[in-house]
Amino acid sequence: MYINNLNLTYYRNYQDLSVTFDDRVNVIIGQNAQGKTNLMEAIYVLAFTKSYRAAKDKELIQWDQNYAKIEGTVFKRQQQFPLEMQFSTKGKKAKLNHIEQQRLSDYIGALNVVMFAPEDLYLVKGIPQVRRRFIDMEIGQIQPIYIYHLTQYQKVLKQRNYLLKSLQREKSPDLTMLEVLTEQLIEHASIIIEKRFIFLKLLREWAEAIHHSISQQREELTIGYHATVEVLESDDKEKIKIAYLDLFQKNREKEIERGTTLVGPHRDDLIFYVNGRDVQTYGSQGQQRTTALALKLAEIELIKAEVGEYPILLLDDVLSELDQYRQSHLLHTIQGKVQTFVSTTSISDIQHETIQQAELFFVENGTITQQKRG
CATH class of the missing domain: 1.20.1050.90 (RecF/RecN/SMC, N-terminal domain)
Incomplete structure (x- = not known):
């Protein structure tokens, strides 16, 4: 299972973005407040219909606009299909294969995602x-x-x-x-x-x-x-x-x-x-x-x-929070079998082969430039 491309319209600090991903590892590099976490969040929202960090859906809409849209093409079980989430002041709409789903429970599960962010390290000791x-x-x-x-x-x-x-x-x-x-x-x-x-x-x-x-x-x-x-x-x-x-x-x-x-x-x-x-x-x-x-x-x-296929893995600024042993164990486990998105401010401290062969995406002020590696 993997997401091939992602289109964002008036989503957070992305006015009009279209990006194509590798089916293995994609590293999103950028300084804080440039949009790398917004990109990771958009994939999560496309899967779950809501954010893991926004209390209200309206926070996803660019401040001077009245709607936001996320579109993605997913490959799953040897089939390709589009997903779409749209947010407005009237609520949200979820479309699977261009058909609006009346119940979100009929939509969730089409795209399987596992998110691992620094706050997940508090899963054990948190509330x-x-x-x-x-x-x-x-x-x-x-x-x-x-x-x-x-x-x-x-x-x-x-x-x-x-x-x-x-x-x-x-x-x-x-x-x-x-x-x-x-x-x-x-x-x-x-x-x-x-x-x-x-x-x-x-x-x-x-x-x-x-x-x-x-x-x-x-x-x-x-x-x-x-x-x-x-x-x-x-x-x-x-x-x-x-x-x-x-x-x-x-x-x-x-x-x-x-x-x-x-x-x-x-x-x-x-x-x-x-x-x-x-x-x-x-x-x-x-x-x-x-x-x-x-x-x-x-x-x-x-x-x-x-489900029969590996989910997409989102590693949002979490590798820097793990010591080298746990970091290596994580990357070795997912190597070659899970489409993975890694957001980070720098890859200089990540020496694992998985990262060295990844595609790099540099984010600056809501604009993305791509660089192939490996």
């Missing part, structure tokens, strides 16, 4: 929201229906929280609507948890072996899931629903008192252990970075196993 986002985005790529249930869950959750706040002000609240929303929330929550458990089983198979290799067989990685409901990873959807229903009934008064939903997938977390110790709390910075790297490399292999 739970970062880890939930990691697992949600990756499941969505291989099972787009997951995005649908996650979106519906978030909508019902917002309605339920609003209702809980309003119930705080009533002396004898009518709980009929709360019961309806709770039932809807449980339906989507049980599917989300079930799919997360299935995904984690696959992730462990890859991540634990990769981590063992990176640590030169000295460390064992274990990935745990901390749920706000007492369930087993072997439980099916129906057992999970029963557990949620029981817990919501027990927490009803407490939730009304606090005006918010206290349990559910939106409060769950991933826990990483190295040699039996919680890496977030007790791990060294090196152990935390090795864990993050193992997770990203595991993503690549997991998507390959599930």
Whole structure:
């Protein structure tokens, strides 16, 4: 799988860009604030329909324009097809093979992307929201229906929280609507948890072996899931629903008192252990970075196993954050099999063969010049 060309119109600091990429390694070189990360972000947005660094879609539109457009040609499963994302003040449109998709879950998964940026090094020691986002985005790529249930869950959750706040002000609240929303929330929550458990089983198979290799067989990685409901990873959807229903009934008064939903997938977390110790709390910075790297490399292999082709890899200013050993391990792993985009201010400190044979793209003030190497 690879993206052949990318066209940007009024996207961030790119007014009108058309660029063709190599199907192996492309290095985007430029000083800060010139547009190299914007280019990486555009590929990510083309895959996921939203940015990993912008809170609102309107931030993607050039400041003096009323729309932005990203177009790309993708080769996947021996087929070539165009993808298009357009953002305006009226919302966004996603087109697959020139056909607008009514649901984003019907679009996501057409282009598979793994992003590795400096903030991903905080995947282990960061807040739970970062880890939930990691697992949600990756499941969505291989099972787009997951995005649908996650979106519906978030909508019902917002309605339920609003209702809980309003119930705080009533002396004898009518709980009929709360019961309806709770039932809807449980339906989507049980599917989300079930799919997360299935995904984690696959992730462990890859991540634990990769981590063992990176640590030169000295460390064992274990990935745990901390749920706000007492369930087993072997439980099916129906057992999970029963557990949620029981817990919501027990927490009803407490939730009304606090005006918010206290349990559910939106409060769950991933826990990483190295040699039996919680890496977030007790791990060294090196152990935390090795864990993050193992997770990203595991993503690549997991998507390959599930989809049948390797995803595109985006390395956004992350190589300089890795020591030479981890940097070399990463580049050796993806060499010759994954279309990779590397953004950096300089390649002078990156001596690996993968980079030496890459195509170079120099970015300055939203303009790109290309230089072939190898």
